[in-house]
Structures are given as C-alpha cells and as structure tokens.
Amino acid sequence: MPYSDPKTLVSTQWLEDHLKDPDLRIIDASWYMPADARDPKAEYEAAHIPGARFFDIDEISDLRSDLPHMAPPVEKFMSRMRAMGIGDGHQVVVYDGAGLFSAARVWWLFRLMGKMDVAVLDGGLPKWQAEGRPIEDLPPTVRDRHMTVSRQAQMIKDVTQVAAASKLGDYQIIDARSAGRFAGTEPEPREGLRGGHIPNSKNVPFGELLNADGTMKDTAGLQAAFDAAGADLTKPVIASCGSGVTAAVICLGLERLGHDRHAIYDGSWSEWGMYNDLKVATGEE
Template identity: 55%
Template sequence: MPASTESPLVSTEWLAQRLDAPDIRIVDGSWYMPQSQRDPRAEYEREHIPGAVYFDIDEIADTSSPFPHMLPSPEKFSARVRALGLGDGNRIVVYDGAGLFSAPRVWWMFRVMGHEDVVVLDGGLKKWKAEGRPLSDARSHASARHFTARRNALLLRDREAMLRNIETCAEQVLDARSRGRFRAVEPEPRPGLKGGHIPGSHNLPSAELVQADGTLKPPAELRSLFETAGIDLSRPVITTCGSGVSACILALGLAVLGHRQTSVYDGSWSEWGAVKGMPVEA
C-alpha cells in the first residue's frame, strides 16, 4: 500500500525501499501487557528495523498519574521526541513487535501532539521478520531535532467528557476490550478494577481487526466489523479499552475507512473502573 497523506498505513515493501530516505524516521513503539512478561526495550536492543529508535510509552507519559501511560504534557513529549531525533519535517513510521498492537498508540500520540505526518507499518516487525528483511542491533545516534507540539484536543477525551456524553449521547463509544471483560464475565488483568463497561457503549475487540500476519484487515471487512458492532460510521466515535492502547487500534481502523471524527478516551477502563462512583453497565 503506498504512503499518502490519506492513509495511516504503509507496507513493509514500501518501507524497505525507503530505509535510507533522509526525511523518514522509524520508531519501535513496542509495548506488551504486563502478564506477557516481555521486555520490549530488551527486544529492541537485540533486534530492530535498521535506524529505528525506541519509544517507551510508559516513560513518555504522565508518570505522576496513578493510571498507566497517560498522555504527557506537550512539553515533556517534545523534549523526549526531540532527543530521539524526531521532529518537524519528518515522516514518522511506527511499528511494534506484535504486528499491530501498540504502534497505533504511538501514531495517535504524535497526532494528538500536532504531528500528522505519521504512519503505522502494517504487520510491524512480525511481518518484516517473516519476509526476511534486514535487522540491526545497533543503537541509533540520531541528532536532536526540533519538534513543535500543537495539542489537538479533538482527538482526546477525558473522564468528564465521558460522563457528559452518557447524558447527551452525542458521540458513540466503542470499547476494544474482550467481550468477556466488557460483559464482566472475565476478570480485568489489572487488580482493583470493577468489571463491566461505560453505559451505552458498544464492543468490538481490537484483536478482531488484525489478521494472522499482523496486518489490518481489508477496508470492506473493517467496515462490516464496525457496523456489526452497532457503529454508525457517519457519526463521531470515542474509542476506549483497558488503558488506552488497543483503543488506538480501533481508531486506526476507523482512519483507514476515512472516518475523521474519532477520539480516544485516554484513561479508559484503568481510570473508569478504578474511580469510585463511575456508572457501570455489565
């Protein structure tokens, strides 16, 4: 799939042909659920796409928050990505080790901070390795680059906005967690969280959007999945999940379909399920 300002995805073939392009920066945005017992930074240091830098969503975050990997301030985000050599004038290509899991979160973060020239590598490192493409264990020595943060609040929702939306129903809410967690029939992976979902929300497990090779399903299949989940693609959508990671897979899928009124509830269930007094359905 060719890169364009319209598509949020690029193919492994597209990237392989442009590894040395001066305006392209490659980002390893790998992150895994704690119970997976995988260390994404150690995996990055062992092997990554040549030239890639590692983006740690647990550190490039509001580390003062009690909730996991919440968005950092624009000032912190700018400082961190500048140090990684990412900035104005770059086309940023994000991938992850699972194929398509945490890279959409990094894609969304850059867009929230005003950098629209960012895409996700379809199939990620999983597909790249399966195709026998080059790998490196060399650390990047990218020079610092200026990054201008312009926070785009249209892509972001907080707890207060979610509470108001329960009353107004102005935006559809789509939950990316498993059906069991959504219905409170299987436990949450994080301790101390009640089960269930935000009242009035719909459910589409993010894993259903991803094919076995780690690539996103074709647009026609994505459209069918969203519509079967009860989503009217002509109306605004807020995506949510456990901690704001897999919600971004849904946001990516909607972007592929040209949906332009998509936002992400950053706190997601880690916040909603922990704060006392939040309304819950099961």
C-alpha cells in the same frame, strides 16, 4: 501491491523501499501487558529495524498521573522526540513487536501533537522478520531537530466528558477490549477494577480489525467489523480500552475509513472501572 498511506498505514515493502530516505524516522513502540512477561527495550536492543529508535510508552507519559501511560505534556513530548532526533519535516513510521498492537498508540500521540506525517507499519516486526527483511542491533545515529507541536485537544477525552457522552449519546463510544471483559464475564488484568463497560458503548475488540497475520483489514473488512458491533459511525467516536493503548487501533481503523472525528478516552477502563460512582453496564449492549 499492498495499500500504503504515509499518514496511516504503510506496508513492509514500502518501508524497505524508503529505508534510506534522509527524512524517514522509524520508531519501535513495543509495549506488552505484564502477563506477557516480555521486555520490549531488551528485545529492541537485540533486534530492530535499521535506524529505529525505541519509544518507551510508560516513560514518555504524564508521570504525575496515577493512571498508566497517560498522554505526556506537550513540553515532555517535544523534548523526548528532540532527544531521539525526531522533528519537523520527518516522515515517521511506527511499529511494534506484536504485529499491530501498541504502535497505533504512538501514531495517535503524534496526531494528538498535531503531527500528520506518521504511519503504522502494517504487520509490524513479526511480518518484517518473517519476510527476511533487514534487522540490526546497533544504536541509531541521532541528530537533533526542532519539533513544532500543536496539541489537538479534541482528540482526547477525560472521564467527565465521557460520562456526559455516555448519558447524552452524542458520541459513539467504542470499547476495544475483549468481548468477555466488555461483558464483565472475564476478570480484568489490573487488580481492583470492576467488570463490565461504559453504558451505551459498543464492543469492537481490536483484533476484529486485524487479519490473521497481524495486518489491518481492508476498508470493507473494517466497515464490516464496526457494522457487526452496531457502531453508529455517523457520530463522532470516543475509543476506549483497558488503558488507552488498543483504543488507538480503533482510531487508526476509523482514519482508514475516512472517519476523522475520533478521540481516545485516555483513562479508559483503568479509570472508569476504579470508581464506584460511575455506572457500569454488563452483558452485551
């Protein structure tokens, strides 16, 4: 039986077994890079896990910021979740159409808002469909439920805090981007950004935490990936990536290892790579 934990990661079998639970709420959190040329909302409307609601990562964000999909204000998160019929006392399961990519970002957003009963579907929609499990194209039945939120400020870092951590070394900064982007040898997908990485960070491309089928590695595999990168997990961790999405895969992996002192640099490389007064390292750390 695959490992399942309703606070981090659940198997496709676990989810199918609980589909009829009255307090289960399922979220499709699919989001793709522009180069993928995929429309997550259209895909959701065509086929989704029964009862799933669509979570628009770009819209449920802080639209006052010029940076992409920054964490939304508490009031906005609460109002959007209430409109989706998600509130106190619900067990939430989040999945995406890539396997395990953007779902972890929404898992982390719930954690940021103090909601602990939330898990990612291991292997996501591709594994669910490959196993012949049920899908539908019907809109969910939504019943309003109040949500109480307690924002966990320690779980999110801004550029000033990350610059201090880079200099002082009191946090382990872990970058989830590809090795080429980390080294500055591959171009950034967003225009106008410098190549390289935050000084004193380590590189654990998020795919290193996954198996070939898009499921997350077991704890031994996760530990090996962090060890191979030279990451010091005796320190609290700040996870970074291109725009704060796959950094959450790092946080999910850490949580599976029992390492709960982790935060996301929400601006990530979209912010750091933009400002010439912030130092950039290239090559391998």
